[in-house]
Amino acid sequence: MKLIFEKSREGIGCSILPDCDVPVCSLSDGQKRQEAWKLPQIAEVDISRHYKELVKRVHGVNDGFYPLGSCTMKYNPQVNEEMAKLPGFTGIHPLQPADTVQGCLSVIKELETDLCEITGMDGMTMQPAAGAHGEFTGLLLIKAYLQAKGETKRTKIIVPDSAHGTNPASASMAGFDIVNIPSNEEGCVDLEALRAAVGEDTAGLMLTNPNTVGIFDKNILDITSIIHEAGGLCYYDGANLNAIMGIVRPGDMGFDVIHLNLHKTFSTPHGGGGPGAGAVGCKEFLKPFLPDDYVVETESGLAMVTPEQTIGRVKEFYGNFLVVVKALAYVKTLGKEGIPEASSNAVLNANYMRVCLKDTYDMAYEGICMHEFVMTLEKLHHDKDVSALDVAKMLLDNGIHPPTMYFPLIVHEALMVEPTETESKETLDHAVEVFKKIYATAMENPEILHQCPMTTPVGRLDEVRAARNPVLKYE
Numbered sequence: 001m002k003l004i005f006e007k008s009r010e011g012i013g014c015s016i017l018p019d020c021d022v023p024v025c026s027l028s029d030g031q032k033r034q035e036a037w038k039l040p041q042i043a044e045v046d047i048s049r050h051y052k053e054l055v056k057r058v059h060g061v062n063d064g065f066y067p068l069g070s071c072t073m074k075y076n077p078q079v080n081e082e083m084a085k086l087p088g089f090t091g092i093h094p095l096q097p098a099d100t101v102q103g104c105l106s107v108i109k110e111l112e113t114d115l116c117e118i119t120g121m122d123g124m125t126m127q128p129a130a131g132a133h134g135e136f137t138g139l140l141l142i143k144a145y146l147q148a149k150g151e152t153k154r155t156k157i158i159v160p161d162s163a164h165g166t167n168p169a170s171a172s173m174a175g176f177d178i179v180n181i182p183s184n185e186e187g188c189v190d191l192e193a194l195r196a197a198v199g200e201d202t203a204g205l206m207l208t209n210p211n212t213v214g215i216f217d218k219n220i221l222d223i224t225s226i227i228h229e230a231g232g233l234c235y236y237d238g239a240n241l242n243a244i245m246g247i248v249r250p251g252d253m254g255f256d257v258i259h260l261n262l263h264k265t266f267s268t269p270h271g272g273g274g275p276g277a278g279a280v281g282c283k284e285f286l287k288p289f290l291p292d293d294y295v296v297e298t299e300s301g302l303a304m305v306t307p308e309q310t311i312g313r314v315k316e317f318y319g320n321f322l323v324v325v326k327a328l329a330y331v332k333t334l335g336k337e338g339i340p341e342a343s344s345n346a347v348l349n350a351n352y353m354r355v356c357l358k359d360t361y362d363m364a365y366e367g368i369c370m371h372e373f374v375m376t377l378e379k380l381h382h383d384k385d386v387s388a389l390d391v392a393k394m395l396l397d398n399g400i401h402p403p404t405m406y407f408p409l410i411v412h413e414a415l416m417v418e419p420t421e422t423e424s425k426e427t428l429d430h431a432v433e434v435f436k437k438i439y440a441t442a443m444e445n446p447e448i449l450h451q452c453p454m455t456t457p458v459g460r461l462d463e464v465r466a467a468r469n470p471v472l473k474y475e
């Protein structure tokens, strides 16, 4: 496929802008660009076809099964998009006085109330733009709280080795040192290792539960009390909330601050880079530190206020507000019964696939999983030279988006499958059949797998070169 710049021809164009109906004001020389800008010159119909062709090359949730573990690639109901398109939401200006945007503020406040109930928190900000951004924000809350108490020697954040890479990265960005602790054979927190790691320098712990291997850590109350007794705070990475929403609450597990990936659990299409929202919730004692502004109810309606000891602003204006609208539409549609039902079905679907596959592929951990499970292809790799990557590539030839590969790092040749609740039994059965067919191919003719994918626009990419030497601009 040609780049749009390669399709460009001098003098072809489309002018869709109306004539200027305001006085033209000229810029000073210093404000003008130095060179003419390079834009492709192309007719409107060809622009449309160009992008349509690109769209056809993308695999989205609406194209087929997308079991990308940890990412919760569920179907996002179109009605939520319709809600987010309402002119009352899209037409506001972020600098409008609060009394003229009461409806929008009530969307934020109402979602805060609902999500606090679902998670067991007392307050929540919708400002952060993604999960990682929420982690950073939550850690700044912990830091500000400890500093306000004069506990400046608490500089260490404990992170299990199964954690998502953003956890240590966010803690480091927030100025903490990282203490890594190993997981036990069940993929859960090793209590002895945790006890040995805490001390007077412990600021807190970051944890996701169910964890990144899809297992609910039954010792969670012990874990959070070990941290609290040592004087630290507990941070909950809510990326896996899809497994437990409406069933068990992070606040009741002992967590003080959490983030939710609204784009994962609460229905916003993602995967292409946004927009998302990493809502951050906290217990009462951390509310004074929440980002500026925070929506509160007053006698004259909803208002934006600066919390007393705020960490400041983490994103301009209201954050990615339309993601908040979609999340509220989703929560209201499902309601009190639908929310836990969605989680139960996510867990059921994952276990159905796990049981169908467990006699063919090696599971990294025994027993019942939550919303996702991790397979290890170490033996297949050793015996047949077929890697997790090879299997992922052959899935592409079968119209299935690969599961998450090589994560978590504690599992070798990992494939992490998260079917989500929105897939039918037929889809799961088909995926199981494809997985089994790939396994049979690996046994009989492993060479074929090294040549996959054969049906995609490009085959095997030089990923190292793409990462080290990305060419992102047309010269």
Ligand SMILES: *Cc1c(COP(=O)(O)O)cnc(C)c1O
Pocket (backbone or CB within 6 Å): 070, 071, 130, 131, 132, 133, 164, 166, 167, 208, 212, 237, 239, 240, 261, 276, 278
């Ligand atoms: C997705 C994810 C994150 C990061 O969230 P983003 O919205 O991608 O920044 C953090 N932790 C876990 C376990 C995740 O799956």
